Amino acid sequence: MHHQQVSLFGGGDPGIGDLAPARRTQLGRGAWIDTLPGWLSGADDLFERLAAGVPWRAEERRMYDNVVAVPRLLAHYGPGAPLPDPVLDEARDRLSAHYAAELGEPFVSAGLCFYRDGRDSVAWHGDRIGRGDSQDTMVAIVSLGEPRPLLLRPRGGGGTTIRQPLGHGDLIVMGGSCQRTWDHAIPKTRADVGGRISVQFRPRGVA
Ligand SMILES: O=C(O)CCC(=O)C(=O)O
Numbered sequence: 001m002h003h004q005q006v007s008l009f010g011g012g013d014p015g016i017g018d019l020a021p022a023r024r025t026q027l028g029r030g031a032w033i034d035t036l037p038g039w040l041s042g043a044d045d046l047f048e049r050l051a052a053g054v055p056w057r058a059e060e061r062r063m064y065d066n067v068v069a070v071p072r073l074l075a076h077y078g079p080g081a082p083l084p085d086p087v088l089d090e091a092r093d094r095l096s097a098h099y100a101a102e103l104g105e106p107f108v109s110a111g112l113c114f115y116r117d118g119r120d121s122v123a124w125h126g127d128r129i130g131r132g133d134s135q136d137t138m139v140a141i142v143s144l145g146e147p148r149p150l151l152l153r154p155r156g157g158g159g160t161t162i163r164q165p166l167g168h169g170d171l172i173v174m175g176g177s178c179q180r181t182w183d184h185a186i187p188k189t190r191a192d193v194g195g196r197i198s199v200q201f202r203p204r205g206v207a
């Protein structure tokens with residue numbers, strides 16, 4: 001399975017580092033994050049390849065009587081869909097192997113978001129469309145390109161907001177109850193920032 005698949009890579013592609021140094025922070029309410037800055041090397045090259053090569057979709061959503069543009073570009077790869085770069089297949093398989101015992105299932109889908117500049121963003125939310133609403137799970141995010149802060153705060157407000165800058169190959173894994181007891185967001189910024197691509201790996205049924 002995934003362990004064997006990973007071992008085929010032997011020492012591994014030079015683009016991907018060891019996951020052992022990932023550092024866990026308990027957030028409370030059964031939620032935690034693991035962080036590992038610079039997990040992917042060559043992340044800026046990968047950013048350029050994905051920015052140019054992924055069939056990005058601009059989405060719209062209804063808001064009251066208006067239709068508004070979703071302020072970021074999206075691409076989604078469901079279970080079994082070939083990912084747009086082999087480094088992403090390896091990243092997913094490494095994450096699956098590392099978290100196998102704790103998660104009990106592999107990461108199977110990849111969601112990609114392209115924040116073109118500081119006006120692109122994602123509002124406060126948890127990944128609660130699927131099982132994350134009722135069960136502990138994990139969402140692993142690799143960030144490429146210009147760093148943007150991912151904010152985390154307890155669901156329903158109150159408590160402190162955690163600010164985690166993510167870019168240039170940084171990894172964050174949100175785990176435990178994080179999707180249902182905490183919210184996360186990428187706020188807009190007036191700063192003159194370049195593009196950032198986020199790759200989110202999720203287990204089956206988590207969205
Ligand atoms: O851009 C990120 O790192 C977060 C994206 C996110 O939260 C989502 O797409 O659900």
Ligand SMILES: [Fe+2]
Pocket residue numbers: 125126127184
């Ligand atoms: Fe999310």
